[in-house]
Amino acid sequence: MAKGNRRPGDFLLEVRCEEIPARMLRPAIDQLQAELAAALDRHGLAPTAVETGFTPRRLVLLLEGLPAAEEDREELVTGPPVRAAFDADGKPTRAATGFAARCGVAPEALERVETEKGEYLAVHQQIVGRPTAEILAEATPRVLSRLSWAKTMRWGEGEGPWVRPVHGVLALYKGEVVPFELFGVSSGNATTGHPTLSPAAFKVRGPADYRKKLQARSIEVRFEERRRRLKLQMEELAAQAGGAVVPDEGLLVKLASICAIPGVMEGSFDRAYLSLPREVLVTSLRDHQSAFTVEKDGDLLPLYLTVMDRSDDPVGRVRAGNEWVVAARLADARFFFEEDRKRSLAARQQDLASLTFHDRLGSYAEKGERIAGLAEMICREQGWSEELEAAAQAARLLKVDLATEMVKEFTSLQGVMGGVYAREEGYTEGVWTAIYDQYQPASTDDAIPRGRIGRVCALADRLDTLVGIFGLGLVPTGSKDPFGLRRAAHAVLRILLDGELALDWELVAVRAASQYGDRLTLGKEELLAALRPFLHDRIRHLLGLQGYSYDEVEAALAGGASNLPDLAARVRALHETRDNPEFLSIVLAAKRIANIVREAEESELDPELLADAAEIELNEALDGLRQTVEAAVEEAAYPQALAAVASLAGVLDRFFVEVLVMAEDPDLKRNRLALLQEIQRTISRAADLTAIVVDKGDYK
Amino acid sequence: MKSFQELILLLSDYWGGRGCVLQQPYDLEVGAGTMHPDTFLRVLGPEPWNTAYVQPSRRPADGRYGDNPFRLGKHYQFQVIMKPAPRDIQSLYIKSLEAMGLDLSVHDLRFEEDNWEAPTLGAWGVGWQVMLDGMEITQFTYFQQAGGLELDPISVEITYGLERITMFLGLSQSIYDIEWVPGGTTYGQVRHQEEVELSKYYFEIADIDFLRQQFDGWEREAERCLEEEIIFPAYEAALKCSHLFNVLDARGAVSVTERVGLMKRVRDLAVGCARGYYASRERLGFPLLSEAGDEVAHG
Numbered sequence: 001m002a003k004g005n006r007r008p009g010d011f012l013l014e015v016r017c018e019e020i021p022a023r024m025l026r027p028a029i030d031q032l033q034a035e036l037a038a039a040l041d042r043h044g045l046a047p048t049a050v051e052t053g054f055t056p057r058r059l060v061l062l063l064e065g066l067p068a069a070e071e072d073r074e075e076l077v078t079g080p081p082v083r084a085a086f087d088a089d090g091k092p093t094r095a096a097t098g099f100a101a102r103c104g105v106a107p108e109a110l111e112r113v114e115t116e117k118g119e120y121l122a123v124h125q126q127i128v129g130r131p132t133a134e135i136l137a138e139a140t141p142r143v144l145s146r147l148s149w150a151k152t153m154r155w156g157e158g159e160g161p162w163v164r165p166v167h168g169v170l171a172l173y174k175g176e177v178v179p180f181e182l183f184g185v186s187s188g189n190a191t192t193g194h195p196t197l198s199p200a201a202f203k204v205r206g207p208a209d210y211r212k213k214l215q216a217r218s219i220e221v222r223f224e225e226r227r228r229r230l231k232l233q234m235e236e237l238a239a240q241a242g243g244a245v246v247p248d249e250g251l252l253v254k255l256a257s258i259c260a261i262p263g264v265m266e267g268s269f270d271r272a273y274l275s276l277p278r279e280v281l282v283t284s285l286r287d288h289q290s291a292f293t294v295e296k297d298g299d300l301l302p303l304y305l306t307v308m309d310r311s312d313d314p315v316g317r318v319r320a321g322n323e324w325v326v327a328a329r330l331a332d333a334r335f336f337f338e339e340d341r342k343r344s345l346a347a348r349q350q351d352l353a354s355l356t357f358h359d360r361l362g363s364y365a366e367k368g369e370r371i372a373g374l375a376e377m378i379c380r381e382q383g384w385s386e387e388l389e390a391a392a393q394a395a396r397l398l399k400v401d402l403a404t405e406m407v408k409e410f411t412s413l414q415g416v417m418g419g420v421y422a423r424e425e426g427y428t429e430g431v432w433t434a435i436y437d438q439y440q441p442a443s444t445d446d447a448i449p450r451g452r453i454g455r456v457c458a459l460a461d462r463l464d465t466l467v468g469i470f471g472l473g474l475v476p477t478g479s480k481d482p483f484g485l486r487r488a489a490h491a492v493l494r495i496l497l498d499g500e501l502a503l504d505w506e507l508v509a510v511r512a513a514s515q516y517g518d519r520l521t522l523g524k525e526e527l528l529a530a531l532r533p534f535l536h537d538r539i540r541h542l543l544g545l546q547g548y549s550y551d552e553v554e555a556a557l558a559g560g561a562s563n564l565p566d567l568a569a570r571v572r573a574l575h576e577t578r579d580n581p582e583f584l585s586i587v588l589a590a591k592r593i594a595n596i597v598r599e600a601e602e603s604e605l606d607p608e609l610l611a612d613a614a615e616i617e618l619n620e621a622l623d624g625l626r627q628t629v630e631a632a633v634e635e636a637a638y639p640q641a642l643a644a645v646a647s648l649a650g651v652l653d654r655f656f657v658e659v660l661v662m663a664e665d666p667d668l669k670r671n672r673l674a675l676l677q678e679i680q681r682t683i684s685r686a687a688d689l690t691a692i693v694v695d696k697g698d699y700k
Numbered sequence: 701m702k703s704f705q706e707l708i709l710l711l712s713d714y715w716g717g718r719g720c721v722l723q724q725p726y727d728l729e730v731g732a733g734t735m736h737p738d739t740f741l742r743v744l745g746p747e748p749w750n751t752a753y754v755q756p757s758r759r760p761a762d763g764r765y766g767d768n769p770f771r772l773g774k775h776y777q778f779q780v781i782m783k784p785a786p787r788d789i790q791s792l793y794i795k796s797l798e799a800m801g802l803d804l805s806v807h808d809l810r811f812e813e814d815n816w817e818a819p820t821l822g823a824w825g826v827g828w829q830v831m832l833d834g835m836e837i838t839q840f841t842y843f844q845q846a847g848g849l850e851l852d853p854i855s856v857e858i859t860y861g862l863e864r865i866t867m868f869l870g871l872s873q874s875i876y877d878i879e880w881v882p883g884g885t886t887y888g889q890v891r892h893q894e895e896v897e898l899s900k901y902y903f904e905i906a907d908i909d910f911l912r913q914q915f916d917g918w919e920r921e922a923e924r925c926l927e928e929e930i931i932f933p934a935y936e937a938a939l940k941c942s943h944l945f946n947v948l949d950a951r952g953a954v955s956v957t958e959r960v961g962l963m964k965r966v967r968d969l970a971v972g973c974a975r976g977y978y979a980s981r982e983r984l985g986f987p988l989l990s991e992a993g994d995e996v997a998h999g
Contacts, residue, residue: 165842199791289834321808324835
């Protein structure tokens with residue numbers, strides 16, 4: 001290969017297709033980049049820089065500085081075994097000559113190599129590295145056609161499956177077309193502009209030319225750049241109106257994903273709609289028009305901002321159309337709001353009787369009663385007598401908004417809308433916020449309900465659902481969780497943890513089960529046996545997210561998991577104590593003790609039988625320790641408890657060095673085992689230390 | 701600004717000029733143009749098929765007694781089916797908007813994910829809602845399955861909401877104000893009384909027991925026809941069941957649990973018709989397929 005051609009070069013890939021759903025773009029481009037890089041890496045080819053981009057109609061990948069070819073290399077090619085390679089006269093057989101011919105060498109040039117299976121003929125061949133363009137032509141269509149999508153389709157004569165019909169592929173390496181086919185479309189050196197504003201095809205010479213020509217058509221393939229520009233333009237427009245954009249990161253990502261030209265459309269609506277609750281305006285504009293609202297001093301302005309896939313609105317037609325649609329939407333929203341306000345929440349409670357929660361678990365009216373029952377119980381358990389009545393009231397109103405027009409139209413307003421109506425009707429803050437916040441936390445980083453009553457109702461609602469569905473034997477499996485039980489369990493745990501509620505959820509679950517009467521198919525024990533591991537899994541997940549390691553959580557779980565804040569305190573203490581060398585030594589000792597006493601029967605320690613100085617010393621240390629640990633555990637002072645346990649390390653080590661537990665005298669032996677059982681009980685008060693994984697390297 | 705009937709003419713002219721059979725509305729109550737046998741049955745099997753037609757579509761529950769300026773219990777869809785979907789169907793569609801008189805250089809046109817599913821037809825597809833300046837003007841769907849059968853080749857379905865488009869192009873404040881005839885008769889003059897009375901019937905008057913008997917009767921009739929392997933009569937009976945279900949639903953006569961059961965009964969009939977149609981075309985040797993082949997051979 002000529003020297004000039006070995007220079008590294010840039011690979012520019014653009015796949016054009018019909019509009020890919022916004023949510024699938026990012027995962028697709030990431031996968032394309034990773035898998036093509038991996039495919040090239042297998043040939044020892046790595047780019048010096050990588051850039052990606054996407055619009056709804058394009059996936060773009062630029063690999064800069066990609067070597068022109070694989071490295072040349074020497075390979076050992078083995079042929080027939082030597083015993084089959086020569087005849088009785090020592091002349092090469094056909095196996096040998098054939099192999100030599102295939103390798104393009106004379107039979108005399110063949111070497112012999114020793115392998116596991118014996119001696120073989122072989123030849124060292126000089127392999128000239130394949131040109132990168134050739135490798136790209138193979139790997140690119142393979143990676144592209146195998147991208148995984150959330151949903152695929154077929155088109156035309158059955159082409160696909162892929163996310164949407166493919167229309168064109170631009171594939172240039174060093175400015176030359178990398179030839180391949182993707183679903184019947186041949187790669188080339190041309191692309192097109194915007195489908196309505198600049199649809200004509202044009203040729204591209206390379207990355208810089210591509211960038212320049214797209215820019216001339218106002219197309220921006222870099223997602224981050226679109227997002228940045230949209231945000232900036234919207235902030236400027238909001239500022240010009242004397243306000244600020246109501247932030248919504250998810251919406252911004254959506255807007256940047258559904259355009260190729262990041263243009264901002266500013267629209268206004270009739271001031272009269274500002275009398276609608278803020279939540280309604282924000283949701284209606286967001287859900288129907290993908291639009292941001294603008295606020296000033298906490299109040300909305302009659303203004304909204306959204307994307308248009310173009311940089312200008314030359315005759316104001318885009319704005320006029322959007323405003324027409326928004327006016328119709330807000331008229332609808334006002335109609336729903338006014339209709340809903342004609343009847344109070346209390347009057348609507350009866351509507352829940354015909355709204356099914358689950359066909360075997362009854363209506364939402366019944367659920368409301370059950371939530372009220374659990375809410376009262378939780379208040380009693382917590383000693384919150386002042387909140388009890390309000391909690392029961394909120395619980396009965398909790399689901400009423402499901403029967404309102406507004407929530408039927410905007411399901412994302414469930415809870416919030418009930419809260420708004422309750423606020424308008426003059427319910428106390430505790431009650432309306434409880435209704436408003438009831439679906440919190442909806443995700444891992446969502447806050448828990450803001451007040452006590454809200455937390456109580458949210459807990460009661462989730463536990464009622466968990467118990468009901470589990471009670472029918474409908475346990476979520478794999479990815480199937482139609483009732484959202486994982487999220488419900490997660491919410492329960494988050495509320496208990498973040499709300500620092502020392503509440504035994506199992507007690508509430510038992511009460512929840514009894515409220516269902518004979519509707520459940522599982523008995524209480526079966527139910528708890530099914531629910532417990534499910535909740536424990538969520539605890540592992542949740543504490544894992546908070547940075548605790550698996551073994552710390554396991555050790556703490558073994559010490560009981562019904563009181564979540566206590567469990568968290570124990571995990572934290574373990575996490576903080578585990579680097580203490582004495583603690584590591586006690587962990588090893590705990591494992592050793594567990595092994596020794598595993599088979600032993602429970603027996604009573606007789607101090608009179610203690611003979612060796614080391615065991616007497618240990619028993620004395622244990623006496624002191626027991627009280628310290630008990631007192632610390634009682635006060636939930638787990639770091640102190642664990643520190644006290646760790647302080648036993650020295651005495652315990654001496655005991656193991658000097659005392660033979662499995663003594664010949666059966667009484668001595670039994671007594672020493674009893675001593676160890678006693679120690680095991682004491683040091684395991686806060687956590688099961690044997691669950692802690694000790695890396696040998698940790699133990700110095 | 702185009703009137704209602706001008707839109708119909710322009711779209712008919714455009715798609716008729718692209719090889720579509722200009723079909724007429726089906727003469728039974730249906731919920732959507734998709735239920736016309738020239739869509740639901742013709743998308744099955746390997747035979748090529750291109751058609752376009754207007755279909756009055758009834759959604760009894762959407763009726764508003766003629767009071768709501770945006771909602772109707774019966775509206776008109778312009779439906780296009782092309783099978784197999786031409787490779788350039790999206791640009792054909794964009795050109796149809798231009799044929800309607802839209803200057804796309806001043807509008808914002810976007811295709812937003814909206815996958816279509818009709819459980820009562822055992823059908824689903826992948827596609828978009830087409831947004832013009834923030835307004836949904838068309839459903840664009842690549843059918844993947846109908847009557848529970850995988851489709852190959854793939855049909856594209858393009859459904860224009862005629863009232864909405866006319867209204868939007870004129871930025872009218874009410875459906876009833878749009879011109880049906882250029883400069884003349886309005887939509888309200890043609891249809892308002894019908895909307896008022898149909899709403900009253902669907903919401904208040906319809907005799908629930910009678911409708912239930914009808915449902916049961918037409919279901920039996922559909923099953924008998926399927927046994928006789930006469931697919932079109934079977935499908936018509938199934939369509940009647942589907943409409944009766946919609947009326948019962950609007951009348952508030954269908955409980956949540958009953959709903960699931962009735963929908964399944966309609967679905968079973970639709971799936972039976974789809975299977976039966978496919979088998980009947982197969983027995984006939986897929987005649988449109990061979991004619992298309994002949995054309996190529998002769999051409």
